Amino acid sequence: MKIDAVEINNFRNLSRVLMHPAPGVNLLVGKNAQGKTNFLEALYVLANGASFRPARDRDLVQVGQASYLLRGRYRVVEKDFNLTVEFSCKRGKIIRVNDKRSVFHRQNRLQVLLFTPDDLYLVKGPPERRRSFLDLILSQVSAEYEHHLNRFTGTLSRRNNLLKKQQVKGKDFQLLTDMLVQSAVPLVSARINLVNRLETEVASLYHRLTGEQSEIKIRYALSFSPKAGMASAPTISDLLRQALEAAREQELNRRTTLLGPHRDDFNIYLQGSNAKTYGSQGQQRSLAVALKLATMSLFKSLKGYFPVFLLDEVLAELDEQRRRLLLDHLCGAGFQAFLSTVDSSVLTGDRHKIFFISGGSITEEG
């Protein structure tokens, strides 16, 4: 999937931008507070209809204007699409695909994968970050996963509600536990599957990005059993059911559901020791980069095409050598990437385009 034209009107500080990006790497160079992240955000809104930053649509409209308009032309599997996202304070949001009004349809919609400095804490940070990393990939490639996830979350909050009120004797608590286990099974199986697929990808990317030859293992960690890795659906269901049964007393004390996919995690082992606790800052960051890049290839193998990769100020967080290796990888990877950076000297060669952003306007180099 590649974007070949972008038009931005009255979005944040970008009054009017017309741009024809390269099919490979696009470097957005500019000082701080010039509009680099706003540009990436515009692409993100074009794809997802909403921002990755906590902002209402009204906040995305340029100060003093009444509406924003984003247009993108992209090509996926030999087909061209014209996508428009228009928001006006009066009429709300209108999305058009090939000039027809539309909701976000899954098939062939613009898909982007965002990488921000926050994602560098993927390895080191709290488990919910890793869970939502898995959930995000799986919901993006499977509507079924999204459905199960919504069902699970809904069931969980109802079950927690009963635990909060200490009403666990009734039939409804038992039924909710059954439904919880049932909707947990497809989530856990899909996540285990994904983690196993990520392992090989991450290992080879990590080696390429760092030059290290450490052995890498990624293991899904169930909250309800020390067994992990290859658990089959009936096993997951039995294990969770029994564990919940055994944890009843504790759940009543804590007034919440203590076991299930909402408490699971995954661990990355470098030479046999957990990277979360034993890895160096640099190793953790490189693993996070490898995880993101692995997501790109996984997406490709599941959907048949790459999403568009958006990297916001990630380069600044890496040392000179890792930055070079990452850029080399991006230049040869075969997908389209947009990188924002303060430093224009990071790229050499000619397989990329450089754009300068200053005060909300964008000019192409040369």
Next chain:
Amino acid sequence: MRLARPLEKLISELEKLPGIGPKSAQRLALHILRQAPSEVRELARALVEAREKIRPCSRCGNLTDEDPCWICTDIHRDGSIICVVEEASDVIALERAGYKGKYYVLNQAPRFLESGSLENLNIDRLLRNVVTSQVKEIVLATNPTIDGELTARYIAELAKPVGLRVTRLAHGLPVGGDIEYTDELTLRKALEGRQEI
């Protein structure tokens, strides 16, 4: 801007109705003011009469002006099958679909998160009063939401030990629909529930 007091009152009453915003309320109010007094009196009478005469049937919970309702007393309907629905509006939908059995209307969309219990769902009354010896099957037609599903399972648990056949409405393709445009989940459900022809 100030409006004549009675007009203002009318608008604010209309605005309380579902689906009616301030603008629609204003349009309706002005329309009513242009109508002949007799027509308006008819409308007012219809509103009051409906509200006063119609209540839930003591047997099935469907909305009726005579108790038991015409469905419960109709001897030509199949009394061996009872369809459980959330709201009276679901009865209207199933009637249109040509269903010929009896009903049981829960008369409240189950909102488990707010109420936190299934006990006030009148389900005991279903089993005590409505399920007589001639009933053979209960069809669960609650919505495919988490609460609908939970309610359905709850009823099934209670009804099965009594020896009743308990069924749930199928998920699948809409008639006249296009396979190409059907979302993958519905399509998968339809595939699971495929039938021999």
